[in-house]
Amino acid sequence: MRVVLCGYYGKGNGGDEALLATLLQMLPDRVTPIVLSGNPQQTRDRYHVEARDRMNLFSVVQTLRKSDAFIWGGGSLIQDVTSAISPLYYGGLMTLAQQLGLKTIAWAQGIGPLKRDTTIKLARQTFGNCTAVSVRDQGSAALLSEWGIPCTLAPDPVWALESSPVQGLWDLPAPRVAVTLRSHPQLTATRLDRFTRALIDFQKATQTCILLVPFQQSQDLAIAEAIAAQLPGVRKVFCLEDPQALKGLFCGVEMAIGMRLHSLIMAAAEGCRCFALSYDPKVSKLMAEIDLPGWNLTEIPDDCHVIYNTLLEHYANGNSLTPEQRQSLVDRSLMHQELLHQVLSS
Known part of the structure; x- marks a missing residue:
């Protein structure tokens, strides 16, 4: 067929x-x-x-x-x-x-x-x-x-995507935090500057290795490189084109801060604590459905110290999805596969 x-x-x-x-x-x-x-x-x-x-x-x-x-x-x-x-x-x-x-x-x-x-x-x-x-x-x-x-x-099928190892990831010092931002009119220069200053303080306090992960280089790479240039500690811009490797990256990450819907799905599926910055109703829907903390872009606090303290609190005390919750999402996402087999095998 x-x-x-x-x-x-x-x-x-x-x-x-x-x-x-x-x-x-x-x-x-x-x-x-x-x-x-x-x-x-x-x-x-x-x-x-x-x-x-x-x-x-x-x-x-x-x-x-x-x-x-x-x-x-x-x-x-x-x-x-x-x-x-x-x-x-x-x-x-x-x-x-x-x-x-x-x-x-x-x-x-x-x-x-x-x-x-x-x-x-x-x-x-x-x-x-x-x-x-x-x-x-x-x-x-x-x-x-x-x-x-x-x-x-059923949940997004990417919950069930098989992941693959990422070369060089485990050579970077732990703990690691992944950040996935994209350009958007609501991510103004002022908001990005506040977030970057908060991330600098966050890295100083936690001594984490920050991974900047562009999901679409045409929209994400410039922001990733701009943030990386300002971070005082170990950081790396990770450009991965293989989606299975992209998901595998989150196997070695403690926490993910993401705008991209599938960065949050991949991270949550691999057991990361996630903090969302929503630019679109699809991200807000995911936040509601799996109880992800975060802000809409328009609601990012004006005070970078509030951003810093919120990220630090989630890093120290936030929860990832339990193995049972993750498995349930994977199992239910396979309903998309069942539909394919029903229609294409008849």
């Missing part, structure tokens, strides 16, 4: 690459995946799969005509806050796959935010015509329920 995988792949985003790696890990053995990618050669080399240029619409259409199924492969593909064009791309391909008679799966989706009437109408139509749908959060499930569309609700 030839199955086309569609997502924000091959664009240098660690979270979306982790979703692709997990999807490939969960597909039935009989499936031959064809990935629509922003960097087809890199995708072929990394995952040993067929790949097509996601923007070459002639090639994409030809691939769909020769395939048996089409999957939206995880993440917030259908939202119109960061881009009005993006949902039209994904929705258009899903509509075409449905018109061509392919089995269609909306897999591990986080739907919204949806602000435009045209996007809402497109989302309702495409999700409603899918062979099967799974979502990763209560809000998405509630929206589909409101539309009368059945779905499977």
Whole structure:
């Protein structure tokens, strides 16, 4: 069975690459995946799969005509806050796959935010015509329920991604703390400066090795390097492109401070204490669902000493998820795999 995988792949985003790696890990053995990618050669080399240029619409259409199924492969593909064009791309391909008679799966989706009437109408139509749908959060499930569309609700599949060791990690002194920030309008220069000064004091007090981890280098690397240049103690900017290694990094970390959704999922899955800085409803939903401490970016305290004391308190006395909680999240995330096998094995 030839199955086309569609997502924000091959664009240098660690979270979306982790979703692709997990999807490939969960597909039935009989499936031959064809990935629509922003960097087809890199995708072929990394995952040993067929790949097509996601923007070459002639090639994409030809691939769909020769395939048996089409999957939206995880993440917030259908939202119109960061881009009005993006949902039209994904929705258009899903509509075409449905018109061509392919089995269609909306897999591990986080739907919204949806602000435009045209996007809402497109989302309702495409999700409603899918062979099967799974979502990763209560809000998405509630929206589909409101539309009368059945779905499977399960934790983000990256909870179940297999991790791999990171070369050089264990040569760095312990304890280690990972920091994953990204550029965002709400992370103003003033807020970033306050956070950096708090992190400097935090490192002095704890004598931790700070790992700056860009999940998408185009958005994260400059911030990581700017913070690293100011830290007084041992620090390292860790640029990892393999999503399994990215998750494996958190095996050797005591605490993670993260904006990126999948940095927090990976860290929590590996037993780290986590502190979240939310820039998006999907991060806030995760904070609520697994009781993660943190702030929305707009709520970061004005006093860097308050930030410092909060981080220090969580480092000293905060809790990670218990092994039982982590295993429960992994087990429930495998419901996304069960859905794949039900649809693609019939």
